[in-house]
Amino acid sequence: MLKHIQFVNFSMDRRKLRKSNKISLVLPVLNEARTLPAVLEMVSHSDLDEIIVSDNGSTDNSIKIAMKFAQKDNRIKVTMWSGEQGSGAARRNGIKHAKGNVLVFLDADIGGSLKKVPEKLYTPILGGKFDMVMASFNNEGRITELMAKPLLSIFFPKLAGLKQPLSGLFAIKHEFVFPEKIDDGNAMIGILLDAYNHGARIGEVEIGQLEHCSRDMSMKRQRAEQTGRYFMKRLFEFNKLDKGLKLMN
Ligand SMILES: Nc1nc2c(ncn2[C@@H]2O[C@H](COP(=O)(O)OP(=O)(O)OP(=O)(O)O)[C@@H](O)[C@H]2O)c(=O)[nH]1
Numbered sequence: 001m002l003k004h005i006q007f008v009n010f011s012m013d014r015r016k017l018r019k020s021n022k023i024s025l026v027l028p029v030l031n032e033a034r035t036l037p038a039v040l041e042m043v044s045h046s047d048l049d050e051i052i053v054s055d056n057g058s059t060d061n062s063i064k065i066a067m068k069f070a071q072k073d074n075r076i077k078v079t080m081w082s083g084e085q086g087s088g089a090a091r092r093n094g095i096k097h098a099k100g101n102v103l104v105f106l107d108a109d110i111g112g113s114l115k116k117v118p119e120k121l122y123t124p125i126l127g128g129k130f131d132m133v134m135a136s137f138n139n140e141g142r143i144t145e146l147m148a149k150p151l152l153s154i155f156f157p158k159l160a161g162l163k164q165p166l167s168g169l170f171a172i173k174h175e176f177v178f179p180e181k182i183d184d185g186n187a188m189i190g191i192l193l194d195a196y197n198h199g200a201r202i203g204e205v206e207i208g209q210l211e212h213c214s215r216d217m218s219m220k221r222q223r224a225e226q227t228g229r230y231f232m233k234r235l236f237e238f239n240k241l242d243k244g245l246k247l248m249n
Pocket residue numbers: 027028029030031032054055056057085086087090106107108109141168186213214215
């Protein structure tokens with residue numbers, strides 16, 4: 001199920017495959033004026049059909065920055081709405097506008113030192129062997145290491161080897177994303193489990209080193225709680241709770 005895959009350069013065949021696919025990038029943004037220019041610069045050099053910036057209430061210059069990039073590059077669309085808060089809600093809103101058969105998701109706080117991240121994530125999907133490709137990188141997040149990985153190894157052991165199961169950096173075939181199920185908050189665990197439950201072939205690919213960004217403990221606790229809640233929701237839905245509890249004994 002889980003394979004480490006390396007970025008492969010485009011061959012002639014790959015170029016043909018790229019043409020027969022439409023690729024949309026969805027970028028949720030909330031107050032990321034510091035890092036957004038570098039991320040938009042990087043993705044505007046990527047081979048993407050559309051770039052959807054999904055903002056719901058930034059109070060810094062994020063929207064102004066995104067609009068400026070959109071004037072120079074007609075693939076960039078800025079969608080704004082008011083309503084549910086959270087990166088999951090922002091992803092859901094972005095997907096509504098996405099026309100691609102392959103979707104790439106990035107976060108706007110990853111900094112600009114990484115190169116060609118969209119290509120690294122979507123290329124293995126074009127190759128036909130994967131339906132979802134997660135980014136792999138070396139940063140060790142506390143919620144990832146101390147919560148997501150232990151829970152995955154108890155209930156979904158085939159996913160336990162994923163290096164970054166909560167990463168918001170991934171590519172996925174549109175048909176394996178279920179917007180109506182995407183939770184408002186820290187939705188990654190649900191997006192991953194819903195795809196897995198529908199039989200998605202999941203891989204991961206090295207993308208390099210992310211800029212470190214550390215949040216305060218109360219923010220971390222809120223995110224951990226959301227991850228726990230969304231995880232448990234899936235256990236009930238997939239009838240996994242009884243089986244998992246037996247495994248724990
Ligand atoms: N539109 C919108 N975007 C959001 C919201 N919350 C977060 N985002 C964006 O979603 C992406 C991921 O959010 P982060 O806060 O970085 O979440 P994270 O990467 O899981 O957590 P950290 O490890 O603390 O960075 C970033 O690009 C944020 O700007 C929100 O309420 N609305």
